[in-house]
Amino acid sequence: MEKTDILETDSVSVNPVEAIKIQVEDDRTGMSLETLKRAFLDNLFYLQGIGQTEATLYDYYVALAYTVRDRLLHRFLKTLETYKKNQSKLVCYLSAEFLMGRHLGNNLINLGIYDKVRQTMEDLGIELDEILEQEPDPGLGNGGLGRLAACFLDSLASLEIPAIGYGIRYEFGIFHQKIQDGWQVEVPDNWLRFGNPWEIARPDDTVEIMLGGHTEFFHDERGYAKVVWIPDRTIIAIPHDTPVPGYNTNTVNPLRLWKAEASQDFDFDAFNAGHYDRAVAEKIDAETISKVLYPNDNTPAGRELRLAQQYFFVSASLQDLVRRHLQSNRSLDNFHEKFSIQLNDTHPAVAIAEFMRLLVDKYGYYWDTAWKITQKTFAYTNHTLMPEALERWSVSLFAKLLPRHLEIIYEINHRFLEDVRTWFPGDDELVSRLSLIEEGYHKQIRMAHLACVGSHAINGVAALHTELLKKDTLKDFAKLWPEKFYNKTNGVTPRRWILLSNPRLAKLIAEKIDNGWLKNLDELRKLEKFADDPDFCRRWREIKQENKRDLAAYILKHRGIEVDVNSLFDVQVKRIHEYKRQHLAVLHVISLYNHIKQNPNIDILPRTFIFGGKAAPGYFMAKLIIKLINSVAEVVNKDPDVRGRLKVVFLPNFSVSLGQRIYPAADLSEQISTAGKEASGTGNMKFAMNGALTIGTLDGANIEIRQEAGPENFFLFGLTAEQVYALKSDGYNPMHYYENNADLKAVIDRIANGYFSHGDRELFKPIVDSLLYEDQYMLLADYQAYIDCQEQVSQAYRDRENWTRMSILNAARMGKFSSDRTIWEYCKEIWDVKPVRIVLEPYHQPV
Numbered sequence: 001m002e003k004t005d006i007l008e009t010d011s012v013s014v015n016p017v018e019a020i021k022i023q024v025e026d027d028r029t030g031m032s033l034e035t036l037k038r039a040f041l042d043n044l045f046y047l048q049g050i051g052q053t054e055a056t057l058y059d060y061y062v063a064l065a066y067t068v069r070d071r072l073l074h075r076f077l078k079t080l081e082t083y084k085k086n087q088s089k090l091v092c093y094l095s096a097e098f099l100m101g102r103h104l105g106n107n108l109i110n111l112g113i114y115d116k117v118r119q120t121m122e123d124l125g126i127e128l129d130e131i132l133e134q135e136p137d138p139g140l141g142n143g144g145l146g147r148l149a150a151c152f153l154d155s156l157a158s159l160e161i162p163a164i165g166y167g168i169r170y171e172f173g174i175f176h177q178k179i180q181d182g183w184q185v186e187v188p189d190n191w192l193r194f195g196n197p198w199e200i201a202r203p204d205d206t207v208e209i210m211l212g213g214h215t216e217f218f219h220d221e222r223g224y225a226k227v228v229w230i231p232d233r234t235i236i237a238i239p240h241d242t243p244v245p246g247y248n249t250n251t252v253n254p255l256r257l258w259k260a261e262a263s264q265d266f267d268f269d270a271f272n273a274g275h276y277d278r279a280v281a282e283k284i285d286a287e288t289i290s291k292v293l294y295p296n297d298n299t300p301a302g303r304e305l306r307l308a309q310q311y312f313f314v315s316a317s318l319q320d321l322v323r324r325h326l327q328s329n330r331s332l333d334n335f336h337e338k339f340s341i342q343l344n345d346t347h348p349a350v351a352i353a354e355f356m357r358l359l360v361d362k363y364g365y366y367w368d369t370a371w372k373i374t375q376k377t378f379a380y381t382n383h384t385l386m387p388e389a390l391e392r393w394s395v396s397l398f399a400k401l402l403p404r405h406l407e408i409i410y411e412i413n414h415r416f417l418e419d420v421r422t423w424f425p426g427d428d429e430l431v432s433r434l435s436l437i438e439e440g441y442h443k444q445i446r447m448a449h450l451a452c453v454g455s456h457a458i459n460g461v462a463a464l465h466t467e468l469l470k471k472d473t474l475k476d477f478a479k480l481w482p483e484k485f486y487n488k489t490n491g492v493t494p495r496r497w498i499l500l501s502n503p504r505l506a507k508l509i510a511e512k513i514d515n516g517w518l519k520n521l522d523e524l525r526k527l528e529k530f531a532d533d534p535d536f537c538r539r540w541r542e543i544k545q546e547n548k549r550d551l552a553a554y555i556l557k558h559r560g561i562e563v564d565v566n567s568l569f570d571v572q573v574k575r576i577h578e579y580k581r582q583h584l585a586v587l588h589v590i591s592l593y594n595h596i597k598q599n600p601n602i603d604i605l606p607r608t609f610i611f612g613g614k615a616a617p618g619y620f621m622a623k624l625i626i627k628l629i630n631s632v633a634e635v636v637n638k639d640p641d642v643r644g645r646l647k648v649v650f651l652p653n654f655s656v657s658l659g660q661r662i663y664p665a666a667d668l669s670e671q672i673s674t675a676g677k678e679a680s681g682t683g684n685m686k687f688a689m690n691g692a693l694t695i696g697t698l699d700g701a702n703i704e705i706r707q708e709a710g711p712e713n714f715f716l717f718g719l720t721a722e723q724v725y726a727l728k729s730d731g732y733n734p735m736h737y738y739e740n741n742a743d744l745k746a747v748i749d750r751i752a753n754g755y756f757s758h759g760d761r762e763l764f765k766p767i768v769d770s771l772l773y774e775d776q777y778m779l780l781a782d783y784q785a786y787i788d789c790q791e792q793v794s795q796a797y798r799d800r801e802n803w804t805r806m807s808i809l810n811a812a813r814m815g816k817f818s819s820d821r822t823i824w825e826y827c828k829e830i831w832d833v834k835p836v837r838i839v840l841e842p843y844h845q846p847v
């Protein structure tokens with residue numbers, strides 16, 4: 001399409017009405033090089049208020065971000081308009097966390113203008129990569145669960161599914177991790193300090209949220225018994241929308257995050273009464289609710305503020321949906337036909353009680369009718385098998401913050417348990433196991449049970465996880481409602497995790513099999529036939545080598561450690577948790593080190609061990625594991641006997657943007673959790689897609705990755721979930737392994753003797769004791785199998801040609817792990833939604 005510059009139209013003589021029309025219709029958000037350059041310079045000047053000579057890299061970033069956002073907006077508005085006009089069924093993804101990663105690069109890719117914008121910037125003498133680095137990484141999540149929500153949003157938009165993500169606009173995301181003297185130090189993540197060009201505040205859609213107070217019983221004018229909730233405070237929720245574009249589609253779905261503020265009335269009353277200070281204090285109090293993300297992963301916080309956060313975003317989101325629905329429907333009778341609400345874990349499970357409150361108290365529905373609508377609307381994704389990680393809220397806390405919801409939960413429970421008693425007369429044990437309330441000195445609400453009874457679908461996130469859910473964690477519910485259970489094995493988006501993070505590999509793939517794989521990852525199978533093509537293998541290897549060089553440069557810059565790019569990059573990056581067993585990998589490092597110390601001339605495969613991950617600030621053992629990694633690194637890296645053959649690196653502040661550097665540079669992916677503990681894992685998928693081989697246990701999605709890659713292309717070790725269970729019930733004795741394995745004993749003794757702690761035998765005693773006297777996660781039982789398997793890895797890596805072949809086959813066979821496949825399954829089996837094509841006016845089509 002021909003572009004007319006706005007300046008040029010000014011110079012032609014046209015009547016004023018015509019001129020406005022031309023300006024409106026003129027392609028000022030066009031995608032041509034010239035238009036992009038012009039828009040960028042305009043934004044730099046008019047939004048950042050600075051000229052090109054004075055501008056900083058950050059100014060460039062903001063100007064470019066707005067340039068890109070402008071190009072999303074008409075797609076965004078058209079998408080919303082189309083959904084409304086078509087009355088399309090909408091997927092609502094409720095999640096307390098969205099770990100989105102940086103937007104700019106991804107949006108350029110999804111809009112199809114990455115190369116063009118890089119060229120545009122180059123013409124202006126600016127390096128695009130440097131600009132991308134300016135964006136603060138929005139860390140509104142802890143790890144896998146929050147990142148899954150982000151991959152799902154990308155896939156929903158890419159598959160043209162009408163969808164909205166709802167969450168919290170935390171002012172402070174996951175803390176920034178620094179390492180000082182080997183210890184983790186947490187620094188607040190003030191990511192909004194310089195503004196956020198991606199979000200659009202929508203104050204018109206503000207809603208009120210009630211908290212605290214008490215309930216009153218009364219009879220309405222028709223004589224029906226009713227309850228009214230008299231809260232003791234009200235705050236407001238202001239939505240901020242971030243547009244989420246699909247890859248190569250016109251769909252741009254909203255991510256709607258809520259910010260908490262004090263309601264104006266409240267301010268005003270106190271202010272008028274002469275309590276200016278109190279008015280301000282209340283304002284601060286209200287804003288606390290969306291202030292900070294709880295940095296716990298797989299352990300519930302149990303704090304009042306956390307419950308307030310959960311209720312806050314759930315209530316705001318449901319009110320938002322009800323308002324949308326009533327704009328074009330006479331009642332809420334058919335709500336479930338227009339919305340499917342997915343609960344990402346139990347964090348938003350209070351939605352079930354809140355929706356019942358809205359239907360019964362506010363809109364006057366009979367309980368039974370309301371309950372049917374509720375059950376048809378909600379679906380629940382479970383993310384953990386570990387009983388200690390299942391959310392429970394104390395009844396007394398609930399009573400204080402959400403008195404009406406507590407009554408509703410009791411009523412749900414009463415009716416549910418009545419049903420159970422009729423279905424299974426006399427089975428009181430079953431009744432107490434199923435109850436939403438855990439009896440005891442401190443009564444607690446079991447949020448997973450609330451989510452199960454209030455949903456029509458319950459799913460696990462990998463085949464093994466779903467099986468164990470049905471057999472163990474939720475077995476009583478599976479017995480009641482086998483038809484409610486589904487498996488939805490997780491996936492990740494290949495746009496961010498291959499194309500954006502590994503452009504070299506993406507280019508090679510595209511050269512061989514074109515670009516279809518980005519929308520249909522199964523097409524990667526076409527690469528299998530190149531696994532024996534020497535030229536392709538050479539290029540595959542070179543790309544890994546270049547990625548490793550990039551990471552080595554980053555390591556040198558940030559840690560001052562020189563690593564050998566010809567060594568095997570052995571990588572474990574993920575949250576630090578005992579069940580993930582970073583300390584098992586440390587035992588392997590020490591074992592190799594011991595062998596070198598015994599025989600400095602031993603022929604050993606050079607390895608670089610790269611660790612990364614955050615520990616919850618209150619998780620003592622996890623923080624001590626970080627200290628252990630850094631202490632071992634300090635000794636190993638400078639020991640002359642090692643002669644550089646082993647290097648240990650802890651990269652601080654593992655995040656989405658750091659992941660994008662690390663996954664493509666890994667040779668070996670460590671997925672070594674105790675079998676039965678990792679629900680799925682998604683890091684395992686990102687590694688394999690980028691050509692790393694996996695050493696792993698039969699846990700989570702590892703099992704399916706191995707199945708797809710072929711067992712001969714996967715390094716398997718360790719007990720199965722069943723064996724773990726059996727060994728535990730037989731009475732597991734870790735000391736037995738220590739006493740009967742000289743190598744293991746030497747490794748543990750090195751730690752216990754203070755070798756890595758300047759002679760301090762106390763420092764790592766908690767780790768040593770936990771391994772010798774309890775070993776909940778069975779490191780010692782798996783130790784020898786792990787060491788042996790790592791020896792096989794070393795042997796395999798020495799045959800570089802065969803390693804490359806295995807690497808290619810791994811990547812080629814990861815099609816299943818695209819989040820597009822996962823989302824497609826949710827659409828068909830749980831949500832019953834179909835794609836909706838967004839059609840743009842011709843002048844908005846990309847050139």
Ligand SMILES: *Cc1c(COP(=O)(O)O)cnc(C)c1O
Pocket residue numbers: 142143144147573574575654655656659680681682683684686
């Ligand atoms: C993918 C990802 C995770 C999840 O990693 P697992 O290995 O599956 O635990 C955690 N954090 C970030 C930043 C990620 O990108």
